[in-house]
Amino acid sequence: MNSILKIKNLKDSFTDSEGRIADYIIENKEEVCNLTTGELAEITETSPASVIRFAKKLGYSGFQELKIAIAKDTPKYEMDIEKLYEAITLQDATEEIMEKVAIENIKAIKDTITLLNKEIIDISVEAIDKANYVNIFGVGSSGLVGEDLQYKMVRIGTKAGFHPDPHLQIVSASNMQEGDLAIGISHSGRTKETFNALKIAKNSGAKTISITKYGSNPVSDIADIKLYTTEVERHLRMGAISSRIAQLTIIDILFINLVKKNYNKMQEKIIKTGNLIDNLKIN
Incomplete structure (x- = not known):
């Protein structure tokens, strides 16, 4: 690294x-x-x-x-390009904010890619592919990422669930068993609700994956498979924005690799669900 x-x-x-x-x-x-x-x-x-x-x-x-x-x-x-990574201030014009948000998000993606390990990605994809059921935990902005992951999984025929209510996350975690997979998403790795749900799922026999910022933290420490995003500087809540972008990058990498692994089987399902959604659009 x-x-x-x-x-x-x-x-x-x-x-x-x-x-x-x-x-x-x-x-x-x-x-x-x-x-x-x-x-x-x-x-x-x-x-x-x-x-x-x-x-x-x-x-x-x-x-x-x-x-x-x-x-x-x-x-x-x-060294020269890092000078562009400046904090957003209340005095910034709209054009400056546009540029800084774009630069921060690009940096979050680039740094996260540097942290990712190919072998761990492959192991994660294999775990998702073999799971009887994938249960996803996360709250706040990480919950939005979890919902996106569930949507992607369902589109390709993977049995996956995400409950926005943290109480339901804990209840669903308690019903997991061997052969299932739990994925906990928390940028800080210290979100109590996500930690509790992942721990309960693990104790119920499920394999666990964490998606957190790099380093030791409660959520990653209890996970069987650990995926890391970069730490994000927090100026005017840019951290919440860029951390979500970094998490979505990992989700997309997992999804594309999963589709690639089972392309012939999943292609038909992607086309089928895509056509169904297209029929709901206004002509």
């Missing part, structure tokens, strides 16, 4: 000193590659030991290996 993206997505797990180191590296990618461990420690008011621990927490042998990774992962054109 890209070193800077890894730092951004793990920020919630950092200590205060690690957070200062992370902030400096994110804001000064070019400069940090020329610093020693002691110099970075002095700038961030930490210690050389803290810098080394920070690098090891990211999976590197030390600060030197982290610097090499940063240099490789951050070509100059990426």
Whole structure:
């Protein structure tokens, strides 16, 4: 995974000193590659030991290996384009908001693709394909994503359910059994209703998939299969918008791969349901 993206997505797990180191590296990618461990420690008011621990927490042998990774992962054109990623402000004109929303959403998709693991996607598709029943959990904006996933599943003949009422999600989770699949969607991974439903489904014998932001969180920690979106900066609720876009990207990837896996069988169902919906349109 890209070193800077890894730092951004793990920020919630950092200590205060690690957070200062992370902030400096994110804001000064070019400069940090020329610093020693002691110099970075002095700038961030930490210690050389803290810098080394920070690098090891990211999976590197030390600060030197982290610097090499940063240099490789951050070509100059990426440094220049990151200047476009600016927070939306109350003073922005309509044209500025249009551009910033588009850029934030593109960034969320791009960073999420970087986080995704091909093998985990294939395992997820296989789990959906083999499931007797797919039960989807999520509330708020994640619930909208869950509803979209259910719609896609039903169109291709997969038995799937989504209940907007969190109480019904828990009740339906308790009726799941071995051979079923539960999918919990929560950007933070800390949504109590989604966590409870997924846990109940797991205890009932169902296999579980989580779709959360990157890193350890209650929802992903209990899931058998973990899918991650990128952490999203939250300015004027842009986080809720971009996180939904990132989640929908994963849903679309799963759906397309599922159709590809069973194309001959599902093509007829897609055409049939498409024709039925077309008949409902006003001529």
